[in-house]
Amino acid sequence: MNRDSSKWLVTLSVTFGTLMGAIDSSIVNVAMPQLRSAVGATVQEITWTTTGFALATVMVMPLTAFLGRLFGQKRVYLACLGLFVVGSFLCGLAWNLPSLVLFRALQGFGAGALQPTEQAILRQTFPPKEQGMAMALFSMAVMVGPAIGPTLGGYIVDNFHWSWIFFINVPVGILGFFMVARFVREPEDVLIANRLEGEKQRENLDWQGILLLCVGLAALQYLLEEGQTNDWFESAEIVVCALVAGICLVAFVIRELTAVAPVVNLRLFKDPIFASGTVLSALMFSILMASMFLLPMFMQELLGFTATQSGLALMPRTLLMLAIMPIIGRVYTRFPPQLFISVGLAITGLGVYQMSHFNLDTGTHNIIAAILMQGLGFSMMLVPLSTVALSRIPRHRLPDATGLNSLLRQIGGSIGLAMFATLLSRYGTQATAALSVHLTPTRPEVMERLAQLRGGFMARGMDFTAAQETALRMLSGLTARQGLVLAFDKLFLLAALLFLLVLPLVLFLKAPPRSDGPHETPHIDVEI
Structure with a gap:
């Protein structure tokens, strides 16, 4: 063969x-x-x-x-x-x-x-x-x-x-x-x-390194997974996890270096190409995963999509990535990786910015237009980042490097999800409270809307008191729903700004000299 x-x-x-x-x-x-x-x-x-x-x-x-x-x-x-x-x-x-x-x-x-x-x-x-x-x-x-x-x-x-x-x-x-x-x-x-x-x-x-690593990472991941549910540092359980994670991971670093x-092999971070590529990848992955997490929630909770419908609506992004990534991989060596990443960041940021204008009347075609731009941007970012980070790692050290690269990317994604889930709850509460201030009986439009709802319920056989109470509850629910729309839009805008703020960090990305040599990965001077 x-x-x-x-x-x-x-x-x-x-x-x-x-x-x-x-x-x-x-x-x-x-x-x-x-x-x-x-x-x-x-x-x-x-x-x-x-x-x-x-x-x-x-x-x-x-x-x-x-x-x-x-x-x-x-x-x-x-x-x-x-x-x-x-x-x-x-x-x-x-x-x-x-x-x-x-x-x-x-x-x-x-x-x-x-x-x-x-x-x-x-x-x-x-x-x-x-x-x-x-x-x-x-x-x-x-x-x-x-x-x-x-x-x-x-x-x-x-x-x-x-x-x-x-x-x-x-x-x-x-x-x-x-x-x-x-x-x-x-x-x-x-x-x-x-x-x-x-x-x-x-x-x-x-054995000490294995124990410190497992305990530290387990505590950190638990903190990120359950922090929002337990109201973060208001919970003694989360505080203990944070302390355990901090102490164990610091001790782990000291142990591994001695x-x-x-x-x-933490000494791989002495190589500036691996260090800059891995850190930048983790940072961008945290924003990327957060933005990918928000859109299906928006479609299912506010637009009434089923899980299957929301998945099908997101499928064009996946198909575009399947088509574009091999092309990026083929032409990767012809241009500086910083160019691909910068353009990818800008395109992704623009696609996420389009989502900050979504509302309850947003249709599938609006969603597809925004996510196609994201798919193109993702493809242009991920391939160069994965390639650059490992470009100067010796072949026998690749499992060490890929393990660290995957770990930081995973933790970055978990941090992004945890932060945006927390902000969604907070922004939703704030927006709903701000809208509720305007629901006063002195506003004619509020009384008109309430009368319409009450009339509809009375037409279905309710008496005046029951119809009034139901109409008030529905008006409150509509307000909360609109507040959640504003929260999603605010987070989409924040994600778009974060993508743009990462752009200057691309300047710190070290790129290796191009090589078309034999089937060997260049050696770097890393202590073992």
Whole structure:
């Protein structure tokens, strides 16, 4: 088999796992009512199905390279894919809330290593001049998964049993497992380097680093997932999580910089290209995920879309990204990456700004026009960022770098979601209160609207008192609804401004010299 056909088989093989993991991060959201009914959980309790998955995922991501050196990169990928498939199957059989949360955590432990391992494998498989294409393929899996998850989940829930949102992973995962086993080969230089470092790790196993990392990340992710629900630092539980996360993560950094064989190689941040690319990627991902989170909520809560309808309305953005990302990957080497990122930021910001003018009369065509611009902007940003950040990392260090890159991107997205969810609640309350001030009996338009509502209810058989009370409640509900529209618009405007404010930071992005040399990644002087 020639190299050209081999690299595409490798790409197809490892993409199955990443795509399923990305889909599962969002597919469960649309099935919450069915899951609550099936396991007898409250609204608050059922959120643990997503929290458990997220906690497990972030704990595994930075440990991917450590596990790869101990057991082999390919074996770790296969083991995690197998764990994800088993967890998916068990989720479909869950009989109560604890079992569902436990099996979702198993899924998360499996999914956590899939994304960084695929990124490393693709970087090791494609030659330097095609690294942009490799990262375009990776970015497609990372972004398309959460985009199609709600649509796929809505269709399954509407037409089949809820358990099939989990069972569908089983045949796809098994196919991916056998394809990886058959077509993926670890490069000889990577195997030798991992074998040598694996022996060093076994002799100096960094148990302290593993413990500090897991506890610190679990506390941080829990804080971000549950902070809004628990009113942030008004809750003693959240305060404790913040203290534990801060202490453990600071101690973890100190430990990793002094350990003989650190479990996570933080010294990679000494490379300015990796550091600037990773930090900028995390920052932009936080704004990007927040803006993607708001629009489906707006459509479902205010425009009356079902989960399936909102997913279908967002599908043009996904299709455009599928078409544009490979093109960006192919022409990536012809222009400076800062140019792609800057133009992408501006286009995305403009698309989000258009959403700040949405109202209750907004139609699907208005939504599609705005999200198509975002899809083009996303494509122009994500491919160069993923490519630049890893451009000077030695091949045997790619799992370390991709684990850190994926982790910071995940945490950035969680921070963005937490901030915007909190602001949505706060802005909605403020806007509703401001509108309610104008609902006085002295205003003729208020009395006219109230009389219309009361007359409508009386025409349906209500007496005057009942019709008056119902009309007042409806007027209050309409006010709250309009206040929520104003809150969404304010947040869309804020997201657009944040995209533009990130633009100057692109100047700090270090870019490597272009190379069309042999199939090797340049070496950087990073202590081990």
